[in-house]
Amino acid sequence: MAIRNRRVQTNRTDYGELVEVARLYFQTGATQNDIADSLKIPQARVSRLLKQAEDENIVQHVIFPPPLRRLESLLMRELRDKGVRDTRVVPRGIGASAAKNEDNLGIVTAEYLVDAILDHPGDTVSLCMSCGNTLLAVVMQFIDFLRRNPDVLEALKQKTLMLYPLSLYWEPTLQFNIDSEYPSTSIYPSALVVYLAMQLMTLGCKVIAHAPQPPLDFYREFDDMSQDEQSRQVTKYSSYLDQAKSADIFLLGIGTGQHDARYGTVLDELGIDLTEQFADDEGMAGEIGYQPFDPKGQFAHFPKLIAVTGEELAALSQNNTKIIATLGGEQKIPALRALLQRDQLPFNVLVTDEAIASIVDRDPAQAW
Numbered sequence: 001m002a003i004r005n006r007r008v009q010t011n012r013t014d015y016g017e018l019v020e021v022a023r024l025y026f027q028t029g030a031t032q033n034d035i036a037d038s039l040k041i042p043q044a045r046v047s048r049l050l051k052q053a054e055d056e057n058i059v060q061h062v063i064f065p066p067p068l069r070r071l072e073s074l075l076m077r078e079l080r081d082k083g084v085r086d087t088r089v090v091p092r093g094i095g096a097s098a099a100k101n102e103d104n105l106g107i108v109t110a111e112y113l114v115d116a117i118l119d120h121p122g123d124t125v126s127l128c129m130s131c132g133n134t135l136l137a138v139v140m141q142f143i144d145f146l147r148r149n150p151d152v153l154e155a156l157k158q159k160t161l162m163l164y165p166l167s168l169y170w171e172p173t174l175q176f177n178i179d180s181e182y183p184s185t186s187i188y189p190s191a192l193v194v195y196l197a198m199q200l201m202t203l204g205c206k207v208i209a210h211a212p213q214p215p216l217d218f219y220r221e222f223d224d225m226s227q228d229e230q231s232r233q234v235t236k237y238s239s240y241l242d243q244a245k246s247a248d249i250f251l252l253g254i255g256t257g258q259h260d261a262r263y264g265t266v267l268d269e270l271g272i273d274l275t276e277q278f279a280d281d282e283g284m285a286g287e288i289g290y291q292p293f294d295p296k297g298q299f300a301h302f303p304k305l306i307a308v309t310g311e312e313l314a315a316l317s318q319n320n321t322k323i324i325a326t327l328g329g330e331q332k333i334p335a336l337r338a339l340l341q342r343d344q345l346p347f348n349v350l351v352t353d354e355a356i357a358s359i360v361d362r363d364p365a366q367a368w
Contacts (some may be wrong), residue, residue, distance in 0.1 A: 286335025
């Protein structure tokens with residue numbers, strides 16, 4: 001992939017502000033005066049930032065958030081001993097995107113994913129995915145990138161892409177803009193797998209999507225089964241993910257767990273009660289693929305929650321498998337801090353934002 005030529009970055013530039021100004025001006029059509037009023041900065045500064053955005057090639061056909069190289073280096077030094085092999089840091093979100101800038105994370109993760117697929121030596125590349133709003137943004141930006149780059153799309157068409165969900169459960173009735181602000185593609189890994197496959201199909205790509213699901217009676221009747229029957233059923237349906245565990249690339253979102261209404265919905269549907277395993281004051285720190293982990297990064301085990309487990313991901317991250325985790329926003333700091341208590345992380349590539357990476361910059365000794 002072609003590398004963008006940019007002027008040398010300066011520490012005096014607030015790239016989060018620069019990207020937001022560019023996005024408001026070029027994508028929403030806001031005037032410079034409107035932007036100045038909205039962000040409470042002088043109009044002359046808006047003008048200077050727009051010029052800088054064009055000079056540094058940040059404004060092209062899309063807003064491309066610049067990787068923050070200095071923070072990437074700092075973060076890499078902190079995480080290398082944990083098995084992390086690569087990092088990307090994007091500008092923080094401000095304004096409406098203050099909590100977590102999914103567009104910034106989505107664009108950079110999508111381009112990283114394109115490179116990972118095309119760099120793979122085989123004619124067939126397998127990808128296993130979790131879910132969440134950020135991963136939905138990654139998928140949308142991935143498709144948009146292919147549409148804007150016909151040479152890259154043509155290269156991708158030379159490969160067959162095999163898609164797998166990280167965990168099996170998904171509600172068979174998918175909802176979009178109905179009773180929830182969250183589409184099913186951001187709640188269920190299999191729904192996101194099918195969505196990506198359909199988008200790739202429209203572009204002429206060769207794709208095979210696996211979206212297996214145990215019968216719903218398995219979940220409804222599980223607690224009434226004998227232990228032997230539970231074990232037999234779990235073994236049977238876990239085999240659905242045997243191929244997923246051998247994927248070449250994993251794409252993970254890291255959730256806040258009990259603080260996320262969507263996660264609570266899934267637990268209610270599965271009939272899983274977390275209170276016994278997370279009864280202390282600290283509670284759970286986060287989740288990956290519905291699998292909750294505590295403040296020490298240890299994953300809880302629920303037999304009916306069939307997935308590529310966090311422990312399996314940690315083992316896979318030590319070999320040639322590329323496991324890309326993406327997360328951003330200060331609310332995700334406790335989840336990342338918990339995972340970093342582990343000897344081996346369940347990922348080896350981290351795409352994050354300035355809000356998380358900057359805590360290393362402020363006080364490396366106390367960051368984690």
